[in-house]
Amino acid sequence: MRSNTQLNGSTRERILGTAYQEFRQHGFQGGSINRIVASAGITKGALFHHFSGKNELGYHVVDEVIRPRVEEKWIEPLKRTDDPIRTLRQILYKAAETARVDLCQGCPLNNLSQEMSPLDEGFRTRINAIYDAQRTAIEAAFRRGIAAGLVRKSVNPERAAAFIVAALTGMTGTAKTAQCRELLMMASEGLIDYLDSLKP
Amino acid sequence: MRSNTQLNGSTRERILGTAYQEFRQHGFQGGSINRIVASAGITKGALFHHFSGKNELGYHVVDEVIRPRVEEKWIEPLKRTDDPIRTLRQILYKAAETARVDLCQGCPLNNLSQEMSPLDEGFRTRINAIYDAQRTAIEAAFRRGIAAGLVRKSVNPERAAAFIVAALTGMTGTAKTAQCRELLMMASEGLIDYLDSLKP
DNA sequence: CTATACATACCAACTGGTCGGTTTGCAAGA
DNA sequence: TCTTGCAAACCGACCAGTTGGTATGTATAG
Numbered sequence: 148m149r150s151n152t153q154l155n156g157s158t159r160e161r162i163l164g165t166a167y168q169e170f171r172q173h174g175f176q177g178g179s180i181n182r183i184v185a186s187a188g189i190t191k192g193a194l195f196h197h198f199s200g201k202n203e204l205g206y207h208v209v210d211e212v213i214r215p216r217v218e219e220k221w222i223e224p225l226k227r228t229d230d231p232i233r234t235l236r237q238i239l240y241k242a243a244e245t246a247r248v249d250l251c252q253g254c255p256l257n258n259l260s261q262e263m264s265p266l267d268e269g270f271r272t273r274i275n276a277i278y279d280a281q282r283t284a285i286e287a288a289f290r291r292g293i294a295a296g297l298v299r300k301s302v303n304p305e306r307a308a309a310f311i312v313a314a315l316t317g318m319t320g321t322a323k324t325a326q327c328r329e330l331l332m333m334a335s336e337g338l339i340d341y342l343d344s345l346k347p
Numbered sequence: 348m349r350s351n352t353q354l355n356g357s358t359r360e361r362i363l364g365t366a367y368q369e370f371r372q373h374g375f376q377g378g379s380i381n382r383i384v385a386s387a388g389i390t391k392g393a394l395f396h397h398f399s400g401k402n403e404l405g406y407h408v409v410d411e412v413i414r415p416r417v418e419e420k421w422i423e424p425l426k427r428t429d430d431p432i433r434t435l436r437q438i439l440y441k442a443a444e445t446a447r448v449d450l451c452q453g454c455p456l457n458n459l460s461q462e463m464s465p466l467d468e469g470f471r472t473r474i475n476a477i478y479d480a481q482r483t484a485i486e487a488a489f490r491r492g493i494a495a496g497l498v499r500k501s502v503n504p505e506r507a508a509a510f511i512v513a514a515l516t517g518m519t520g521t522a523k524t525a526q527c528r529e530l531l532m533m534a535s536e537g538l539i540d541y542l543d544s545l546k547p
Numbered sequence: 548c549t550a551t552a553c554a555t556a557c558c559a560a561c562t563g564g565t566c567g568g569t570t571t572g573c574a575a576g577a
Numbered sequence: 578t579c580t581t582g583c584a585a586a587c588c589g590a591c592c593a594g595t596t597g598g599t600a601t602g603t604a605t606a607g
Contacts, residue, residue, distance in 0.1 A: 172465075173376075173466070174374070174376060174462055174466075176373075176374060176376045176377040177376040177466070251465055252465045253461065253464075253465065257461065257520070258461055258462075260520065260524045261453065261457065261458055261461040261462065261520055261523070261524075262374055262458075262461065262462050264453075264523055264524040264526075265372075265451060265452045265453065265523065266373070266374075266377070271524060271526070274524055275524050275525050275526075278521060278524060278525065279525075303536075305533060306533050306534075306536050306537045306540070307537060307540075309521075309530055309533040309534040309537060310514070310518075310533070310534045310536075310537020310538060310540070310541070311537070312517075312521055312534075313514060313517035313518040313520070313521045313522075313534045313537075314510070314513060314514040314517050315517065316517040316520055316521060317512075317513035317514050317515065317516040317517020317518070317520065318510075318513040318517070320457070320460065320461055320513070320516055320517065320520065321478060321509075321512055321513045321516060322513075323461070323464055323465065324460045324461075324464040324471060324474055324475050324478060325475050325478065325479075326464075326471070326475075330509055333505060333506050333509040333510070334506075334509040334510045334512075334513045336503075336506050336510075337506045337507055337509060337510020337511070337513075338510060340506070340507075340510070340541075340544075341510070341540075341541045341544070344540075344541070344544040
């Protein structure tokens with residue numbers, strides 16, 4: 148009976164998915180290995196067979212669960228556009244739609260980032276690599292935007308990218324604390340104002 | 348010999364200060380009551396005499412330690428200015444100077460906010476009250492700035508305040524994860540660009 | 548037969564919190 | 578001034594429960 152082992156995805160993947168949700172809900176330190184194995188319907192033997200410890204499990208959640216999601220939503224759309232302002236606008240609108248769930252628990256990457264970056268270098272480098280990829284994608288898009296005449300020449304792409312990534316994480320963070328969708332919309336409009344100020 | 352009881356401040360104050368540093372280093376969930384009493388040089392009896400539990404202790408750290416610091420640094424200077432753009436610039440410069448310590452561990456308020464807001468309503472409301480005060484102060488300053496002709500009339504003060512607070516928290520957060528002072532400076536310049544775009 | 552993939556029972560360490568008792572500060576009464 | 582009384586402040590041993598982690602056993606696939 149290898150039933151659910153192969154039916155609901157491999158055990159490893161189920162562990163990763165359950166751990167992702169556990170850490171999302173309780174944070175990494177507050178997250179419990181015991182709860183993970185319980186709600187995944189497996190045992191500690193299985194978990195520690197696939198992952199050497201809690202930290203290692205967390206690292207793989209970042210690399211294999213969180214990173215792909217962030218890349219799909221926030222990075223990929225920017226890689227081929229020549230109009231970063233328009234594309235960022237679109238991403239913002241799409242994010243605002245799905246914000247009902249995220250509003251309560253915030254961006255999983257940002258949560259882990261704030262909690263674990265100062266405590267564990269393994270987390271910090273992995274998380275920062277994702278933010279770095281995002282910044283690089285935005286910066287490159289702005290360079291293309293300038294070349295295409297869709298962004299003012301005087302704009303500093305690196306500076307804009309650093310500011311935009313910071314603003315995005317801050318927006319989800321403050322909205323989570325306020326638990327107020329309107330605040331998220333308000334800040335989004337502020338970001339859009341900024342983006343528009345970069346037009347030629 | 349009531350020595351250090353009165354010499355180094357009251358026991359209650361020492362607990363608050365030590366707890367503040369403990370939660371700052373390890374987060375609230377990761378913070379340990381045992382470590383707090385040990386490094387404060389007191390006992391559990393004393394701690395639980397002054398505070399009814401860990402949560403209650405955390406609440407008082409927010410209200411009595413964190414809040415005054417935030418108000419002094421980030422809110423008070425805005426309350427009397429007619430030129431919010433200039434004042435925010437000054438605050439940014441001053442914050443950038445002291446960023447050496449904060450760069451590693453980030454803004455204590457933001458840390459607690461991201462960790463505890465989704466988990467505990469008591470934390471969430473207290474923390475959000477501080478951010479709300481900051482937003483209100485910025486908004487009011489922008490209104491006065493508009494009246495004084497130092498800010499464009501077309502600027503929406505509420506929107507700008509929401510965006511600026513979000514950007515500020517995001518900047519310290521991303522800088523903490525990157526552990527990179529230059530990134531903080533870069534994002535700060537981005538914010539200053541935005542602020543300048545609000546001038547008449 | 549061997550290696551992988553689990554399951555089970557168990558561990559020391561630590562968690563937040565409690566509780567009976569002791570010390571200390573201070574005010575009132577003689 | 579000395580004594581008595583009392584409450585707040587504080588101590589530290591102890592608690593049940595949980596933590597991440599391990600050692601051993603077993604089933605199964607190749």
